[in-house]
Amino acid sequence: MNYKAVIIGGSAGSFQVVTRILNSLPKDFPLPIMLCLHRLKHVRSGFVEALSLKSSIPVEEPFDKDSMKPGKAYLAPANYHMYVELANRIALSTEDTVNHSRPSIDLSFITAANAYRDKLIGIILSGANKDGALGLKKVRDNGGVAIVQDPNECEVKTMTQSALQLTSVDYVYTTDQIINYLQKLR
Amino acid sequence: MAELGIVDIREIIGVIKNVYQYDFSQHALTSFKQRLERLMRIQAIGSADGLIKKLKEDQGYFDTFLHEMSVPSTEMFRDPSLWRWLREEYFPQNIDKSPGKYKIWLPACTSGGELYSLAIVLAELGLIDKVQIIATYMSEKSLELIRSGVYDLKKIEVSQENYKRFNGTRDLPVYYKPGKDNVIRDTSLIESVEFRKVNLNFDNMPQNVKLILFRNTLIYYNPTRQETVLQYMYRALSVSGHLVLGIREKISGLLSARDFEFMNEAESVYRKKI
Numbered sequence: 001m002n003y004k005a006v007i008i009g010g011s012a013g014s015f016q017v018v019t020r021i022l023n024s025l026p027k028d029f030p031l032p033i034m035l036c037l038h039r040l041k042h043v044r045s046g047f048v049e050a051l052s053l054k055s056s057i058p059v060e061e062p063f064d065k066d067s068m069k070p071g072k073a074y075l076a077p078a079n080y081h082m083y084v085e086l087a088n089r090i091a092l093s094t095e096d097t098v099n100h101s102r103p104s105i106d107l108s109f110i111t112a113a114n115a116y117r118d119k120l121i122g123i124i125l126s127g128a129n130k131d132g133a134l135g136l137k138k139v140r141d142n143g144g145v146a147i148v149q150d151p152n153e154c155e156v157k158t159m160t161q162s163a164l165q166l167t168s169v170d171y172v173y174t175t176d177q178i179i180n181y182l183q184k185l186r
Numbered sequence: 187m188a189e190l191g192i193v194d195i196r197e198i199i200g201v202i203k204n205v206y207q208y209d210f211s212q213h214a215l216t217s218f219k220q221r222l223e224r225l226m227r228i229q230a231i232g233s234a235d236g237l238i239k240k241l242k243e244d245q246g247y248f249d250t251f252l253h254e255m256s257v258p259s260t261e262m263f264r265d266p267s268l269w270r271w272l273r274e275e276y277f278p279q280n281i282d283k284s285p286g287k288y289k290i291w292l293p294a295c296t297s298g299g300e301l302y303s304l305a306i307v308l309a310e311l312g313l314i315d316k317v318q319i320i321a322t323y324m325s326e327k328s329l330e331l332i333r334s335g336v337y338d339l340k341k342i343e344v345s346q347e348n349y350k351r352f353n354g355t356r357d358l359p360v361y362y363k364p365g366k367d368n369v370i371r372d373t374s375l376i377e378s379v380e381f382r383k384v385n386l387n388f389d390n391m392p393q394n395v396k397l398i399l400f401r402n403t404l405i406y407y408n409p410t411r412q413e414t415v416l417q418y419m420y421r422a423l424s425v426s427g428h429l430v431l432g433i434r435e436k437i438s439g440l441l442s443a444r445d446f447e448f449m450n451e452a453e454s455v456y457r458k459k460i
Contacts, residue, residue, distance in 0.1 A: 063436040
């Protein structure tokens with residue numbers, strides 16, 4: 001296996017896509033998946049339960065300094081940024097919002113790119129602001145794989161288009177193609 | 187703006203340890219790096235060497251450094267359900283029973299979001315005269331800003347939403363006045379608060395504390411320092427004293443877990459075990 005982690009960022013219109021991806025993964029998916037999705041600050045519960053309903057792998061909201069394990073998905077908790085810390089651990093932060101967002105997709109992607117370098121797969125999905133563009137650039141600059149959901153398929157195109165404007169990417173994929181790509185990781 | 191490498195960060199930490207005897211080597215690296223880069227950006231310091239020079243040559247700068255390195259609380263009344271629980275259950279059940287003043291400690295009081303929220307809850311309950319609040323932090327400048335009432339305008343909107351969810355008895359704007367590009371909070375709320383400067387080891391910490399509000403600071407430490415600091419908290423607490431941590435902070439993986447038990451798991455409130 002050439003990779004150590006997958007990180008997915010999304011906002012408006014990404015929930016269905018993430019659900020489809022999680023539902024289609026093999027149970028023994030070989031990598032941890034970090035999910036940084038914009039969400040309401042004050043709603044603490046419900047989101048992880050909704051994502052878990054049909055997911056083939058466990059989805060959890062991590063506590064600070066939890067270790068990431070292959071075959072598990074980690075959803076950034078409400079009103080925290082989610083970073084990658086040394087030794088595969090998650091670190092949470094209450095730093096200021098970035099692009100009006102906490103969790104910030106940029107910060108999650110940048111810290112993951114610093115930790116995993118060319119062993120990271122970063123995916124930007126549908127969304128309504130430019131958060132994630134800078135982060136995906138960092139993934140790409142550090143030699144990781146940069147994937148953007150096909151804007152034509154996105155419910156809201158702003159996030160994917162901002163990413164495509166800022167950085168070159170490896171693939172522009174539909175949801176089906178993203179699923180196909182992830183299923184082939186062995 | 188250049189990014190800091192691990193070697194740069196280790197060097198900066200080394201200089202601070204040598205010159206000021208503050209050891210940041212057990213802080214969580216990712217957050218610490220990010221905070222350093224932010225500080226260098228806003229103070230237009232172009233390189234690690236530039237920062238190191240400043241730290242070595244200007245001792246007066248260190249307090250500003252500590253101020254800028256602290257992560258301010260995100261907003262007032264963060265997690266409104268905790269504040270509702272404090273108002274409806276915790277304070278009424280605990281403060282009245284307590285002989286003498288009920289001692290409450292905020293160990294890392296960085297921007298006063300927690301402090302003013304606490305003071306408002308207690309004022310609305312009519313219990314503010316029955317408590318003794320001690321607010322500590324490493325930087326004189328941080329404490330001075332809190333005393334002056336100045337607060338970030340950006341945080342007011344979310345704070346107001348939180349206050350509504352908390353079902354406060356008034357409107358949040360009665361507690362502050364608009365300033366130029368900030369707001370000025372009503373400092374009469376914190377008139378009786380005792381402010382103390384402490385170092386990284388909480389050298390000057392209070393004793394016999396009934397309640398410690400320490401939310402979202404452990405996240406900036408590595409597990410070794412989390413353990414150390416939890417032991418400071420343990421020592422500061424009175425028998426069966428209470429400790430509030432952030433919602434996504436947990437101690438179950440640490441040795442200190444044996445010293446605390448849940449009082450309210452949903453809101454991350456612990457009780458010191460006897």
